Amino acid sequence: MNHFDLTPATARRILRGLVPDHYLDDDDAAVERLAIAVWNRLTEPGDGTAGRLIAEKGAVGALRAVEDGSFANYAHVPKQERTQALRRWTPRLESSAVDTALRLASAARVRMVIPGDPEWPIQLGDLDAHAPLCLWARGDVGALARLHPSMAIVGARAATSYGEHVAMELAADLAGSGVPIVSGAAYGIDGAAHRAALAVGGLTVALLAGGVERAYPAGHTHLIERIAAQGVVVSEVPCGSEPTKWRFLQRIPQHMCRG
Structure with a gap:
């Protein structure tokens, strides 16, 4: 071995x-x-x-x-x-x-963040033994410590236009008032929430299901690069990891918003 x-x-x-x-x-x-x-x-x-x-x-x-x-x-x-x-x-x-x-x-100029680092989102301690061992972050890593309070807005990829409209209004109102928006960078509701937060100059955090060195979905490459430039893109899994169905289910946006 x-x-x-x-x-x-x-x-x-x-x-x-x-x-x-x-x-x-x-x-x-x-x-x-x-x-x-x-x-x-x-x-x-x-x-x-x-x-x-x-x-x-x-x-x-x-x-x-x-x-x-x-x-x-x-x-x-x-x-x-x-x-x-x-x-x-x-x-x-x-x-x-x-x-x-x-x-x-x-x-890819990615940062490794572990529990105890000043940037670590302390609300992840709620997950106890199931908490991430570390996070991989690209962008404003210090933003991870500024998620008190914050709001996770996630939803269907095949969202209705009405659903996307509501997500954008909610994200814009919150981000515009200083509440960070956390989502998963997927098509549909996630993308709508991120775009609205960026449009009002607010902080938004993208939790990816694969490594942060590669944008996924590929169709959101430009969006994810904007998030990295104005906020932070984060993953629980190391660079080189492929997005999988299991990893989509295990992402932690809601837990990052606790506290």
Whole structure:
């Protein structure tokens, strides 16, 4: 089984440019951040087994428990849950895949944000073990800490003209009064909400179901670039990740608006 090189030198080399340099000054913090990036590649959003393991052992300790086989006998997790988790994680234990994701992020000027960073949306703590391990953001990353209050406006892709009109009026009124709008950048209601927020000069956040280095849907490339320029585009999954039906269902716009 592959063992990741979790050393301070490697962490700084791989993560430089993805976070401010001073975030990497502390050896342990730099290595832990790299381990979080590894876990983000191993798991799908909402993986509570990984969340609980990392909360108890830290990202580095949790990863080593998987690599050395000790997680297979970890008494705090039921045997069936351990077996299912290893079946999900083991095929992804390839350092090359993590390196590729981080190179894509660096090339696209994407920022990695983890719990404890000033930019982290603290309302995501409501999700407990199912909260994102990290976020990947492109644009005004500091906007993530300014979502108190904010409003998620999401809806059907095949929306009626009336539905889009209502979404736009609601988004414009809220964004114009200083309430950020969070949505998923999809066709229909999502796109209408984002456009209205941009039109009034408000803050809008797009939660993508795939990596933030690539606009999806492709037909919204211009819209997503505008959001990145005036707000922020975010994802729970690493760069290079393909949008899937499961990831669409697991996106967290409503949870980012809590609090």
